[in-house]
Amino acid sequence: MDYESLVMEACALLSETDCRFFVGGFGQRDWRLDVAYDLSAVLEQLPSLLVGLRTGTEAELDLYSQGVERTLKFTRIGQDVVIRCRSQTSWAPNPETEVMSSHDLESMFVRLANDFATSLELVNPCISSLPPFRDWRLGKA
Numbered sequence: 001m002d003y004e005s006l007v008m009e010a011c012a013l014l015s016e017t018d019c020r021f022f023v024g025g026f027g028q029r030d031w032r033l034d035v036a037y038d039l040s041a042v043l044e045q046l047p048s049l050l051v052g053l054r055t056g057t058e059a060e061l062d063l064y065s066q067g068v069e070r071t072l073k074f075t076r077i078g079q080d081v082v083i084r085c086r087s088q089t090s091w092a093p094n095p096e097t098e099v100m101s102s103h104d105l106e107s108m109f110v111r112l113a114n115d116f117a118t119s120l121e122l123v124n125p126c127i128s129s130l131p132p133f134r135d136w137r138l139g140k141a
Contacts, residue, residue, distance in 0.1 A: 003044075003047075004044050006127065006130060006133075007040050007043045007044050008040050008044075009127065010043075010116075010120050010124070010127055010128075010133070011035055011036050011039050011043065012036050012040075013120070013124050013127070014035050014036075014039075014116075014119055014120060014123060015034065015035040015036035016123075017119075017123060019035050019119055020035070021033050021034065021035050021038060021039040021042075023038075023063075025083075025085070025098055026085040026093035026094065026095065026096070026098060027093055027094035027095065028091070028093075031063075031068060031070075033063070033065075033068065037065050038063060038065050038068065039116070041062070041063060041064060041065065042061065042063070042112075043113075043116065045060075045061055045062065046109060046112075046113060046141065047132075049061055049074070049109065050106065050109060050110075050141060052074060053074060053076070053081065053102060053109070054106065056076040056102075057076075058073065058074065058075050059073075059074045060072065060073050060074070061074070067089070068089075069087065069088040069089045070085055070086065070087050070088070070089075070091075070093075071085070071086045071088075072084070072085055072086075073086065074105070076102055079101055079102055079103070080099050080100065080101055080102060081099070081100055081101070081102050081105050082097055082098075082099055083097060083098050083099070083100065083105075084096060084097050085097070085098075109141065110139060110141045113132075113136040113141035114136055114137060114139050114141065116133075116136065117133040117134070117136035117137040118137055120133055121133075121137060
């Protein structure tokens, strides 16, 4: 099974539990994302996003589910990352940009991977033992 299929299967399993996925920002406290579809979309893009953050190259995160339809663009400037939110719906981000330290942003995504893999281990140890989930549990996203 390829990476994307594993992520989709794992998110489907976690969506059957009390697992929650929370994202907020750009003037909206809760984007009301779900585990089965939205978290899967984020995790599918996580490896390339982390490469971009670590190398200082621009990266994007496309939250493409119907009703959400937002793209986050990450641009490194010194020790910070400027995150620009572009909406493809009537919702408008306010502000359009937010800034985080590159260290804090990378740590947040590594923690997401770790929490995901740890939760998955409780639900399905067989899938959680596969790469990359095994490494994620060890904080190696």
